[in-house]
Amino acid sequence: AQKITQTQPGMFVQEKEAVTLDCTYDTSDQSYGLFWYKQPSSGEMIFLIYQGSYDEQNATEGRYSLNFQKARKSANLVISASQLGDSAMYFCAMRSFQGAQKLVFGQGTRLTINP
Amino acid sequence: DADVTQTPRNRITKTGKRIMLECSQTKGHDRMYWYRQDPGLGLRLIYYSFDVKDINKGEISDGYSVSRQAQAKFSLSLESAIPNQTALYFCATSDNDRVGTDTQYFGPGTRLTVL
Numbered sequence: 001a002q003k004i005t006q007t008q009p010g011m012f013v014q015e016k017e018a019v020t021l022d023c024t025y026d027t028s029d030q031s032y033g034l035f036w037y038k039q040p041s042s043g044e045m046i047f048l049i050y051q052g053s054y055d056e057q058n059a060t061e062g063r064y065s066l067n068f069q070k071a072r073k074s075a076n077l078v079i080s081a082s083q084l085g086d087s088a089m090y091f092c093a094m095r096s097f098q099g100a101q102k103l104v105f106g107q108g109t110r111l112t113i114n115p
Numbered sequence: 116d117a118d119v120t121q122t123p124r125n126r127i128t129k130t131g132k133r134i135m136l137e138c139s140q141t142k143g144h145d146r147m148y149w150y151r152q153d154p155g156l157g158l159r160l161i162y163y164s165f166d167v168k169d170i171n172k173g174e175i176s177d178g179y180s181v182s183r184q185a186q187a188k189f190s191l192s193l194e195s196a197i198p199n200q201t202a203l204y205f206c207a208t209s210d211n212d213r214v215g216t217d218t219q220y221f222g223p224g225t226r227l228t229v230l
Binding site: 004033035037043044045046047050052091093095101102103105106107108 | 148155156157158159160163173174203205207216217218219220221222223224226
């Protein structure tokens with residue numbers, strides 16, 4: 001079974017600073033994908049970034065990057081130059097490419113950007 | 116226009132009532148999913164469908180049923196609603212057109228309250 005752990009229930013960061021949101025995962029599968037989603041106060045779930053287990057390069061999407069350390073089973077999200085609009089809940093998720101291929105979510109981290 | 120729509124967006128109902136939540140997508144994706152989100156928890160999978168004839172239970176399917184009326188439509192029913200089904204419900208879609216990604220895109224959510 002897969003499990004996602006996000007150990008930071010809440011984080012407070014000053015605007016324009018970089019922030020790292022932690023995510024560790026547990027799986028016995030060799031082939032899987034890792035995802036980050038943003039949930040603003042309005043409630044929708046917004047896809048941010050994807051990393052495949054066999055991807056050698058860390059994924060990047062604009063100000064978002066994923067610090068993927070396969071041996072440590074971690075997939076931390078890095079947001080550079082944080083903005084007030086980055087305040088939201090952030091969820092890490094993974095999907096195995098074997099078996100039922102279900103997406104499993106962590107409990108989330110609430111990020112607050114202070115002006 | 117939104118690619119994934121959910122109706123209704125908000126619903127208040129009473130214990131014992133039958134409720135149907137509807138999801139439609141214009142993304143042309145084969146795969147559709149229903150999740151629920153409770154405060155302090157990540158999203159949990161209720162049901163998923165990889166095509167019109169393939170419907171599978173998720174981790175918390177008890178008390179729910181689904182119908183995949185067409186590629187673009189996936190409905191979730193609560194046959195006899197109970198208060199602990201009060202939650203935010205999300206529909207999602209994904210397209211398995213490339214090995215490895217299968218990114219899920221979410222609808223705006225339906226906030227359901229069972230009194």
